[in-house]
Amino acid sequence: MSTPTTQQDAQTPQPQGQTSRAPAPQKKKAPAHRGLMIGAGLESGWEALWANRLRSLLTILGVIVGVAAVIAVVTLTQGTSELLNSRLTGLGTNVLTITPGSTTTGGAAGGLGSRQSLTEDDATAVASVPNVTGVTPVITVSAQVIASGQNWNTRVQGVTPAMQQIQNWEMAQGAWFSDADNTAGTPVAVIGQTVVDNLFTAAATEPLGQMITIRSQPFRVVGVLKSKGSNGLGNQDDVIYIPFTVAKTRLNNSQYVNQILAQVNDANNVDGAQTAITTLLEQRHNIAAGGQDDFQVRSSTQFVQTAQQFSTTLTLLLVGIAAISLLVGGIGIMNIMLVSVTERTREIGVRMAIGARRADIRNQFLIEALTLSCAGGVIGILIGLIGGWALTNAFSLPFIASLPWIALAFGVAALVGVVFGFYPAIRASQLDPIVALRSE
Amino acid sequence: MSGPSHSSAPPGAQNPRNVYDGQATTLDSKQTRSPGVQPVIAVRQLTKYYILGQTRVPALRGVTFAVNAGEFVAVMGASGSGKSTLMNLIGCLDKPSGGEYWLAGTPVSTLTSDQLADIRNRRIGFVFQGFNLLSRASALKNVALPMMYAGLSPTERERRAHRALELVGLASRAHHTPLQLSGGQQQRVAIARALVNRPALLLADEPTGNLDSRTSLEIMAVLQTLNQHGITILLVTHEADIAAYAKRQITFRDGRVLSDERNGAPRDATADLLRVRQRSDEPAPQRQARIREEPV
Numbered sequence: 001m002s003t004p005t006t007q008q009d010a011q012t013p014q015p016q017g018q019t020s021r022a023p024a025p026q027k028k029k030a031p032a033h034r035g036l037m038i039g040a041g042l043e044s045g046w047e048a049l050w051a052n053r054l055r056s057l058l059t060i061l062g063v064i065v066g067v068a069a070v071i072a073v074v075t076l077t078q079g080t081s082e083l084l085n086s087r088l089t090g091l092g093t094n095v096l097t098i099t100p101g102s103t104t105t106g107g108a109a110g111g112l113g114s115r116q117s118l119t120e121d122d123a124t125a126v127a128s129v130p131n132v133t134g135v136t137p138v139i140t141v142s143a144q145v146i147a148s149g150q151n152w153n154t155r156v157q158g159v160t161p162a163m164q165q166i167q168n169w170e171m172a173q174g175a176w177f178s179d180a181d182n183t184a185g186t187p188v189a190v191i192g193q194t195v196v197d198n199l200f201t202a203a204a205t206e207p208l209g210q211m212i213t214i215r216s217q218p219f220r221v222v223g224v225l226k227s228k229g230s231n232g233l234g235n236q237d238d239v240i241y242i243p244f245t246v247a248k249t250r251l252n253n254s255q256y257v258n259q260i261l262a263q264v265n266d267a268n269n270v271d272g273a274q275t276a277i278t279t280l281l282e283q284r285h286n287i288a289a290g291g292q293d294d295f296q297v298r299s300s301t302q303f304v305q306t307a308q309q310f311s312t313t314l315t316l317l318l319v320g321i322a323a324i325s326l327l328v329g330g331i332g333i334m335n336i337m338l339v340s341v342t343e344r345t346r347e348i349g350v351r352m353a354i355g356a357r358r359a360d361i362r363n364q365f366l367i368e369a370l371t372l373s374c375a376g377g378v379i380g381i382l383i384g385l386i387g388g389w390a391l392t393n394a395f396s397l398p399f400i401a402s403l404p405w406i407a408l409a410f411g412v413a414a415l416v417g418v419v420f421g422f423y424p425a426i427r428a429s430q431l432d433p434i435v436a437l438r439s440e
Numbered sequence: 441m442s443g444p445s446h447s448s449a450p451p452g453a454q455n456p457r458n459v460y461d462g463q464a465t466t467l468d469s470k471q472t473r474s475p476g477v478q479p480v481i482a483v484r485q486l487t488k489y490y491i492l493g494q495t496r497v498p499a500l501r502g503v504t505f506a507v508n509a510g511e512f513v514a515v516m517g518a519s520g521s522g523k524s525t526l527m528n529l530i531g532c533l534d535k536p537s538g539g540e541y542w543l544a545g546t547p548v549s550t551l552t553s554d555q556l557a558d559i560r561n562r563r564i565g566f567v568f569q570g571f572n573l574l575s576r577a578s579a580l581k582n583v584a585l586p587m588m589y590a591g592l593s594p595t596e597r598e599r600r601a602h603r604a605l606e607l608v609g610l611a612s613r614a615h616h617t618p619l620q621l622s623g624g625q626q627q628r629v630a631i632a633r634a635l636v637n638r639p640a641l642l643l644a645d646e647p648t649g650n651l652d653s654r655t656s657l658e659i660m661a662v663l664q665t666l667n668q669h670g671i672t673i674l675l676v677t678h679e680a681d682i683a684a685y686a687k688r689q690i691t692f693r694d695g696r697v698l699s700d701e702r703n704g705a706p707r708d709a710t711a712d713l714l715r716v717r718q719r720s721d722e723p724a725p726q727r728q729a730r731i732r733e734e735p736v
Contacts, residue, residue, distance in 0.1 A: 044577075047577070051576055346572065349572075350572040350573075351585070351589075352533075352560075353531070354566060354585060354586040354589065355557055355561020355562070355586050355590065355637070356557060356561075357557040357589070358553060358554065359554075360557075360589060433533045434528050434533050437533075437568070
């Protein structure tokens with residue numbers, strides 16, 4: 001172009017072939033204004049945070065710790081309750097466990113079961129309670145067991161054959177001893193897989209029919225149990241079952257038993273049977289109504305409930321700690337956002353000068369805070385899952401990633417970003433563009 | 441020639457704006473030729489007071505002038521003369537205490553802050569003394585920023601930002617960050633950013649204040665070329681030799697207009713630049729030549 005301009009408003013150059021497209025694109029702009037700001041805000045927010053990587057990471061540490069703690073603990077407790085549920089069948093379904101109460105010696109209370117109050121006759125009486133399908137008294141001793149030159153310390157329990165059904169034992173070899181064995185007091189034994197491993201595997205002998213020595217008494221192995229694995233509380237396979245009468249006379253020599261197990265025919269009858277057994281035993285033990293029982297009747301469900309109560313308490317405690325951590329993390333985010341607003345006052349001024357509305361500036365810093373806290377949330381979730389995996393592995397629990405909890409933890413992290421990012425963002429948006437432009 | 445065809449356009453489209461049509465090298469200036477059109481800037485009895493404690497400090501004491509489309513006006517004055525206050529008011533960064541201001545036919549004095557933001561976005565292009573580019577963003581992203589606030593699509597933003605950079609001769613530096621550019625290049629990026637939303641007015645506040653005299657000449661050459669393309673420019677400066685490149689000079693003193701003169705023979709920055717370069721035996725100024733050769 002070469003036209004010399006001598007007048008202010010007249011001699012502007014003539015575009016070539018462009019006369020027909022003037023204001024049209026201008027009008028199309030406005031409606032798109034809002035929606036497009038989010039993506040742009042994310043981009044500029046990410047740039048700003050990436051430019052201060054270390055600072056950003058330190059800022060979100062509180063959020064990371066909080067979220068990771070929640071996820072790890074939840075994974076752990078979920079694994080625990082999952083295991084408890086799966087072991088409910090292992091413990092025996094609809095089983096009531098009757099244990100002696102605690103002793104009180106000179107005012108000092110002993111532990112549960114320390115008292116000797118249950119007898120074989122109690123077990124016989126419990127068997128007559130309606131809906132009770134199987135009962136066994138249990139005598140438990142810990143004993144050194146010797147076989148084929150090996151020895152092993154294990155739990156030896158004197159039980160009636162009803163035990164097999166009560167605890168859902170399946171046989172790997174042989175059969176459970178019979179009622180006749182129990183009545184006659186035949187010295188026979190049914191042994192768990194761990195006992196087999198420790199006494200017979202080394203010598204490569206078949207356990208069935210072999211003699212084992214328990215507290216100097218010889219027993220013949222008539223059955224080998226299928227492995228049940230650990231229940232999280234102990235190895236269920238590390239056990240030897242012998243007839244109750246034999247245990248009573250040869251190992252314990254006492255009229256008292258350690259436990260009575262009673263199986264109820266239906267889950268709906270468990271509570272009724274529990275009450276009936278309690279009443280029956282109170283009568284048998286001459287305990288007046290309202291008096292202190294010298295025994296305790298618990299259902300397997302209650303074991304699980306107790307354990308779950310514990311894990312709920314643990315969850316609440318750690319969620320509380322996590323909440324504090326998130327609060328601290330949020331304050332950290334607010335602090336760093338305020339610093340960021342101060343540092344970038346001039347940038348805010350420039351953005352305002354070239355057309356950013358107050359809401360645009362506010363959103364930019366809100367998105368930045370949100371990016372921070374969400375990044376903290378994601379990192380925290382990853383660390384929490386890894387930690388939870390390690391913990392459940394260490395305690396041989398099943399690893400379950402709980403989606404609702406992950407979503408909740410992420411949501412809370414995002415909320416922290418919005419709540420604590422709001423004040424700095426508002427402050428940025430309220431800056432006077434002239435003052436902001438002049439700042440260094 | 442195109443005036444009659446636009447007589448039925450809505451009032452908003454009547455503004456005497458030099459609108460790029462998307463081809464950065466061409467300008468649609470037909471509306472500037474329409475007869476009876478409003479000036480780009482019209483201020484009447486504009487006043488501004490600052491409250492300092494109990495006292496009212498006057499910064500502008502009633503200023504009246506008009507700038508028509510296609511003008512290149514230098515606003516001069518010593519510090520404290522009110523030119524910065526005027527700049528802030530013209531730039532819609534501040535609201536006047538009294539008087540009236542129309543920007544391209546829009547009465548700006550009464551608008552809300554969001555409306556002012558939109559005016560700054562679409563009607564005014566700012567060029568600052570300190571360039572004021574975002575240091576982390578590339579030249580291209582800096583130039584695209586105003587279009588983000590205008591709500592244009594990313595592809596459209598990029599396309600137009602490229603054109604704007606071409607216009608100031610920096611197309612090859614599109615992906616450099618400001619720190620990788622010289623001061624003069626940064627200022628040209630800033631000019632591209634100011635132009636990218638096709639404003640009615642380019643507002644340059646001491647654009648050469650941070651530059652050496654030769655780079656200043658380069659910037660003035662760019663501004664003059666843009667003005668020849670039809671862009672209205674208001675340049676605030678305290679340097680008389682910079683103001684000499686403008687076609688009109690308004691001088692302020694104590695918050696009033698001291699003088700308002702047409703400059704019949706403004707200096708030609710491109711010619712001056714050529715002279716300087718020939719004196720120092722440099723190769724011909726490629727970039728400037730390119731701008732001048734752009735088809736218009």
